[in-house]
Amino acid sequence: METVGLRGAPRETFAALQEALKGVNLPEAIVVYITDWQDQRTQARYAVYILEGKRRVLSRDAFGPRFGPEGERALHELTRWLLEQGASQFKEAVLPPSEYAVLLEAEPSAAHLLLLASANPTDPALYLKPTSRSR
Numbered sequence: 001m002e003t004v005g006l007r008g009a010p011r012e013t014f015a016a017l018q019e020a021l022k023g024v025n026l027p028e029a030i031v032v033y034i035t036d037w038q039d040q041r042t043q044a045r046y047a048v049y050i051l052e053g054k055r056r057v058l059s060r061d062a063f064g065p066r067f068g069p070e071g072e073r074a075l076h077e078l079t080r081w082l083l084e085q086g087a088s089q090f091k092e093a094v095l096p097p098s099e100y101a102v103l104l105e106a107e108p109s110a111a112h113l114l115l116l117a118s119a120n121p122t123d124p125a126l127y128l129k130p131t132s133r134s135r
Contacts, residue, residue: 001056001108010074013062017078020057021050027086028052032119033127034093035064036100041126046075047103049093049115056112060104072130079127091119092126 004020005013029052035044045066048059063075082090093115095103103111 001058001112003058003060003104005060005062007060008062008067008071009060010062010067010071013059014074014078017048017050017057017059018081021085024050024052024055024057026050026052026082027088029087030089030091030119031082031087031124032091032093032115033063033122034061034095034100034103034115036095036097038094041065045071046127048078051112056108058104058111061100075127079124083124087124090122090124092122093118093120 002020004016006016029050032049032051034047034049037044043066044064045061046063047061048063050057063071063078065072065075067074095114095118099114103114106114
């Protein structure tokens with residue numbers, strides 16, 4: 001599993017994610033948004049896990065309103081970009097804060113299993129809405 005980006009640095013993480021995903025067939029990929037609290041979209045932080053075949057890319061948490069207007073804007077831009085690239089399988093994994101905190105230090109195969117077991121289908125439109133209109 002390739003880990004990219006910098007925690008709390010939305011622009012840099014988005015650019016690193018785009019670079020890491022070159023050559024990935026996004027229409028065949030699964031996109032998992034990872035957060036640590038249920039029903040807290042106005043304060044949410046997100047990391048993103050993308051898998052396609054044997055390729056697995058995990059971003060550091062840098063997206064969403066927890067990281068200010070720039071973080072929210074980057075979440076919207078990332079989602080739009082993924083949709084434009086043909087991604088259609090979106091999921092969300094809500095991990096307890098203690099598991100979220102150690103996700104990047106976990107053994108890659110254990111992190112992969114945790115994320116897939118925790119992920120549920122989601123509508124990418126949720127990540128395009130301003131947080132003032134979402135929960």
